[in-house]
Amino acid sequence: MTRHDVAIVGGGIMGSAVACFLKRLSRACDVVVIEPDRTYAFASTPRASGGARRQFSCPENIAMSTFSIPFIERAGEELAVDGEPAHVDWRQGGYLFIVGPGHVDILRANADVQQAHGVLADWLDADGLHARFPSMNLDGIAAGVHTPEDGWCDPSGLLQAFRRKARSLGVAYRDDRVVGVDHDARAARGVRLQSGASIAADHVVNAAGAWAKEIAAMVGMPLPVEPLRRFEHYFETPNAIEPLPYVKDMARLAFRPEGRGYSGGLVDRDEARGFNFDVDHGWFERVVWPALAHRFPAFEACRCERTWSGLYEQNELDGNPVIGNWAGRLDNFHVVAGFSGHGMMHAPAAGRAIAELIVHGRFETIDLARLSYRRIADNAPYPERGIV
Numbered sequence: 001m002t003r004h005d006v007a008i009v010g011g012g013i014m015g016s017a018v019a020c021f022l023k024r025l026s027r028a029c030d031v032v033v034i035e036p037d038r039t040y041a042f043a044s045t046p047r048a049s050g051g052a053r054r055q056f057s058c059p060e061n062i063a064m065s066t067f068s069i070p071f072i073e074r075a076g077e078e079l080a081v082d083g084e085p086a087h088v089d090w091r092q093g094g095y096l097f098i099v100g101p102g103h104v105d106i107l108r109a110n111a112d113v114q115q116a117h118g119v120l121a122d123w124l125d126a127d128g129l130h131a132r133f134p135s136m137n138l139d140g141i142a143a144g145v146h147t148p149e150d151g152w153c154d155p156s157g158l159l160q161a162f163r164r165k166a167r168s169l170g171v172a173y174r175d176d177r178v179v180g181v182d183h184d185a186r187a188a189r190g191v192r193l194q195s196g197a198s199i200a201a202d203h204v205v206n207a208a209g210a211w212a213k214e215i216a217a218m219v220g221m222p223l224p225v226e227p228l229r230r231f232e233h234y235f236e237t238p239n240a241i242e243p244l245p246y247v248k249d250m251a252r253l254a255f256r257p258e259g260r261g262y263s264g265g266l267v268d269r270d271e272a273r274g275f276n277f278d279v280d281h282g283w284f285e286r287v288v289w290p291a292l293a294h295r296f297p298a299f300e301a302c303r304c305e306r307t308w309s310g311l312y313e314q315n316e317l318d319g320n321p322v323i324g325n326w327a328g329r330l331d332n333f334h335v336v337a338g339f340s341g342h343g344m345m346h347a348p349a350a351g352r353a354i355a356e357l358i359v360h361g362r363f364e365t366i367d368l369a370r371l372s373y374r375r376i377a378d379n380a381p382y383p384e385r386g387i388v
Ligand SMILES: Cc1cc2nc3c(=O)[nH]c(=O)nc-3n(C[C@H](O)[C@H](O)[C@H](O)COP(=O)(O)OP(=O)(O)OC[C@H]3O[C@@H](n4cnc5c(N)ncnc54)[C@H](O)[C@@H]3O)c2cc1C
Pocket: 009, 010, 011, 012, 013, 014, 015, 034, 035, 036, 037, 040, 042, 043, 044, 045, 046, 047, 048, 049, 050, 051, 052, 176, 177, 178, 179, 207, 208, 209, 210, 211, 230, 231, 232, 309, 310, 311, 312, 313, 336, 337, 339, 340, 341, 342, 343, 344, 345, 346
């Protein structure tokens, strides 16, 4: 049996960000990350689209973006190791939410909240949209909000940068799988591994992404986080389009420029939950392409070059993450999961928040109490409004 101050279950972007910020806040903190697959073949992070935006309605999500996006922009220095910069390929391409007449009021209210939190969020009516994005078909579209300081990065690069930085700060990564969490009535005591080894720890962090529910069940904690498959596509068109931001609409069509083409998809909210990585090669042609070609006729001639699948760690209660400990039950068992499609962009802020809880016993920089486990226990959803 080895012993550590903190054992982190899952070494994806969330676990690695928690590890980095723990070492930033307390160099003496002895941290181990348990990750069964150092290639991250099925982890969500490397399969993500890389988008990072401030367009949310919940102030907590806006605040997490306001910290995380500049952090990602500066990741070269923030996550440099021995003077060698990290490479995350940040592009400040902006984000654009577009809505029909039925959603104008909620979009306006959300833009007001964002602006009140210091976000540069430009309101565009139909004329404004046409002037900025002349290739867009405005049929059914009444308004949009453009946040030019948002953008996207290489999610795999960001994960590897966090992992490399964590290791350089003394965090241990163990190639193993957690098969049990030792606990008594008041506290988690450590984790048991597939190899047969055990690790004793003062704190256990559940950062297992789409597998987080399984880890929570090991201590009897009900966690409504389910794997939700979605497809991401890389596609190209021979037709010219003005430079586009990351475009999202209320039907969950979302895409952005990538190299000579575009990367994006359309989430199926009715998708059966489960660990399914099969690719439906007809999805693009049946669903995504018609939606794209309707909104931007230049995509009539587009060709899908590649499709891959990945899992959202979907919080079925309200689509927002669970960030915090199991207060009043196992105070030293922490969850950072359920980001429902926002996890890459919020990893820096969420990692720092869990590190603050462990080192200082409270959230110090962003008050994330409303995203804690309490709302799950109370069955009190705290969803985004008008943001998909
Ligand atoms: C197609 C797609 C597009 C996306 N686009 C975006 C986007 O544009 N912007 C954005 O912010 N987010 C996006 N996301 C969401 C984002 O990818 C996730 O929210 C984020 O990667 C979650 O990080 P994580 O570290 O919690 O999970 P993961 O990266 O999945 O890491 C969890 C780790 O836990 C490990 N694990 C599992 N079980 C165990 C166990 N028993 N013991 C130890 N370890 C275990 C796994 O091996 C895995 O490596 C997208 C997701 C998908 C699928």
